[in-house]
Amino acid sequence: xxxEKEKIHIFDRQENVDRLLKGFYAICVxxxxxxxxxxxxxxxxxxxxxxxxxxxxxxACVxxxxxxxxxxxxxxxxxxxxxx
Amino acid sequence: MSELPPFLLFFAAALxxxxxxxxxxxxxxxxxxVVAGLYLWQGISPGTDIAYSVMGYELQILRADKLxxxxxxxxxxxxFFGAIYALxxxxxxxxxxxxxxxGSALGAVFAGDLITLFIFWELLAISSVFLIWARGTExxxxxxxxxxxxxxxxxxxxxxxxxxxxHQTGTLEFNHIGLEAGVAGWLIFIxxxxxxxxxxxxxxxxxxxxxxxxxxxxxxxxxxxxVAVYSLARGFAGEEILVYIGVTMACFPIFYxxxxxxxxxVLAYSLINQVGFMVTGVGIGTALALNGAVAHAFSDVIFKGxxxxxxxxxxxxxxxxxxxxxxxxxxxxxxxxxxxxxGALSISAFPLFSGFxxxxxxxxxxxxxxxxxxxxxxxxxxxxxxxxxxxxxxxxAFFHHDSGIRTxxxxxxxxxAMSVAAFLCLFIGMQPQYLYALLPWEVDYWPYxxxxxxxxxxxxxxxxxxxxxxxxQGLYPPELHSVNLDAEWFYRRLIPAGTHRTVNILARAKTxxxxxxxxxxQGAQKQFDKSPLAKYHLSESWPTGSMVFWIxxxxxFLLLDIFSLGLLA
Numbered sequence: 001x002x003x004e005k006e007k008i009h010i011f012d013r014q015e016n017v018d019r020l021l022k023g024f025y026a027i028c029v030x031x032x033x034x035x036x037x038x039x040x041x042x043x044x045x046x047x048x049x050x051x052x053x054x055x056x057x058x059x060a061c062v063x064x065x066x067x068x069x070x071x072x073x074x075x076x077x078x079x080x081x082x083x084x
Numbered sequence: 085m086s087e088l089p090p091f092l093l094f095f096a097a098a099l100x101x102x103x104x105x106x107x108x109x110x111x112x113x114x115x116x117x118v119v120a121g122l123y124l125w126q127g128i129s130p131g132t133d134i135a136y137s138v139m140g141y142e143l144q145i146l147r148a149d150k151l152x153x154x155x156x157x158x159x160x161x162x163x164f165f166g167a168i169y170a171l172x173x174x175x176x177x178x179x180x181x182x183x184x185x186x187g188s189a190l191g192a193v194f195a196g197d198l199i200t201l202f203i204f205w206e207l208l209a210i211s212s213v214f215l216i217w218a219r220g221t222e223x224x225x226x227x228x229x230x231x232x233x234x235x236x237x238x239x240x241x242x243x244x245x246x247x248x249x250x251h252q253t254g255t256l257e258f259n260h261i262g263l264e265a266g267v268a269g270w271l272i273f274i275x276x277x278x279x280x281x282x283x284x285x286x287x288x289x290x291x292x293x294x295x296x297x298x299x300x301x302x303x304x305x306x307x308x309x310x311v312a313v314y315s316l317a318r319g320f321a322g323e324e325i326l327v328y329i330g331v332t333m334a335c336f337p338i339f340y341x342x343x344x345x346x347x348x349x350v351l352a353y354s355l356i357n358q359v360g361f362m363v364t365g366v367g368i369g370t371a372l373a374l375n376g377a378v379a380h381a382f383s384d385v386i387f388k389g390x391x392x393x394x395x396x397x398x399x400x401x402x403x404x405x406x407x408x409x410x411x412x413x414x415x416x417x418x419x420x421x422x423x424x425x426x427g428a429l430s431i432s433a434f435p436l437f438s439g440f441x442x443x444x445x446x447x448x449x450x451x452x453x454x455x456x457x458x459x460x461x462x463x464x465x466x467x468x469x470x471x472x473x474x475x476x477x478x479x480x481a482f483f484h485h486d487s488g489i490r491t492x493x494x495x496x497x498x499x500x501a502m503s504v505a506a507f508l509c510l511f512i513g514m515q516p517q518y519l520y521a522l523l524p525w526e527v528d529y530w531p532y533x534x535x536x537x538x539x540x541x542x543x544x545x546x547x548x549x550x551x552x553x554x555x556x557q558g559l560y561p562p563e564l565h566s567v568n569l570d571a572e573w574f575y576r577r578l579i580p581a582g583t584h585r586t587v588n589i590l591a592r593a594k595t596x597x598x599x600x601x602x603x604x605x606q607g608a609q610k611q612f613d614k615s616p617l618a619k620y621h622l623s624e625s626w627p628t629g630s631m632v633f634w635i636x637x638x639x640x641f642l643l644l645d646i647f648s649l650g651l652l653a
Binding site: 007009011012021024025027028031032034035038039040041043044046047051053054055056057058059060061062064065066067068069071072074075076077078079080081082083 | 223338339340342343414415451456459460463464467468471483486533534535538539540541542543544545546547548549550551552553554559560561564565566567568569570576577
């Protein structure tokens, strides 16, 4: 399908993707540093853990995806499963 | 002025759109939500009510307070962007259904008694199913039928509950009911629960919404579940069981959303997840939590509408909405992409977007009431929302690998509708005081402080980091053409298959009984034939011919007999 005359789009260039990701990683690092400097209000004990939200967000999403993948083994059927 | 219930405006528009075409009809469709909204804003103040009496019952067709007015404004906004989005549609029945549906939602939230509520409850069901059927596919027809069964069942339970409630209390007024009202309470609770998509009662939503038309799903996502949230907030605020139900609703659909391929079905699961936050808020029952629940309903209708509109635009242009077949669409639909991203950031509750200012109220309320474990689960659900709705939806549709699909930007009316919704997402996110002023309970709350902003940003950025990492490691599950089994399996597969099996088993049992008996008889006959008795003439088996002969002889004799009797008399 790739038309030779077609415009090169922003994410067609790998360096743009890399730039985006680098910026993204930098913000992640910055957020952790800010967490160490700034004082958050603490509602629950576990919030005292440095960068609690960052760790929780990362672990939660990895768990979510890993469990969801396992669920596929049990739950996934062919697209026409109910139409048969 | 305030003698006119606002739903009548929508019903009149439904009627008019049946007889008009082209520009006049478009003007009617656009003007109705605006006029109704202004009328609610200016003409109806909290405390207004309009009563009527039917067969000796005093019923209240309009009871306005801050709670019902909030939902009233919301439904007019949803009706407005929904109407713009559907402006190009020529199909008359969709316009009639859409307007009737929006009007029924308004009627339901202003209903002052359970019978009026029941009437609009059923009208919601009947009008909305046409938005599914209008798709015209075999699947849509069947899914619509299943949807209707659930919706009507909900209505029947509501009516039964209302009658028992009247029998017990002598009133039909729709105020706090509570589960302590016994059977009546439970019947009404389950009726609300079906429309609210409680776990195991939710499959009408994930089954029906993705099968509806491009524009129909936008309407569907706005009204039914939000009427149910409103009803729960009025009738069952502070019921602890709702916290358990709400947390379950917030958590389980995100797993399905991760592995689901149809992106509109991903949004349907995500809708249940968001309603979970509202139900939890209603269950906590404090002023802050209830405000959070209804404020979140307000933001959700707008950002979920925006997301459904953007996916609808893709479906409209490409003719396909499976994550596995899309990708790279940002090249041909850059505006839709940008608007979808606004919706995605709003649902993910990024600071400055609408989800942030409403969801944080529910989270703070959980914290204030010391529900530590629920709070952790909801935080998990919040991270999960970002994962499946915030990243997955835009990523697989518009970015990812280039699918090679080249199409056009969405039609202008769709872009305008999405822009209206996107503007509201940002406006509510940046100027939450206007939304907060509309909230029914008096609470002093402000979402923007260092802790909230930092915590939420960290949560979301690191959820995104998990996505990036999983993708780089090749651990992210690919989008696959598939169906994932959900509670609907019980009635779409188990029960039909069970019935089929039972019929088969019964058929086989019948055959074996018949064979056994026949064999026994034949065996006995053989034994008899061998015996000396078989030689006697009378014991021979007679041919059928002789049987017919003797019967006709008997009949002839009877005939003669009757004749002779007649002659004698």
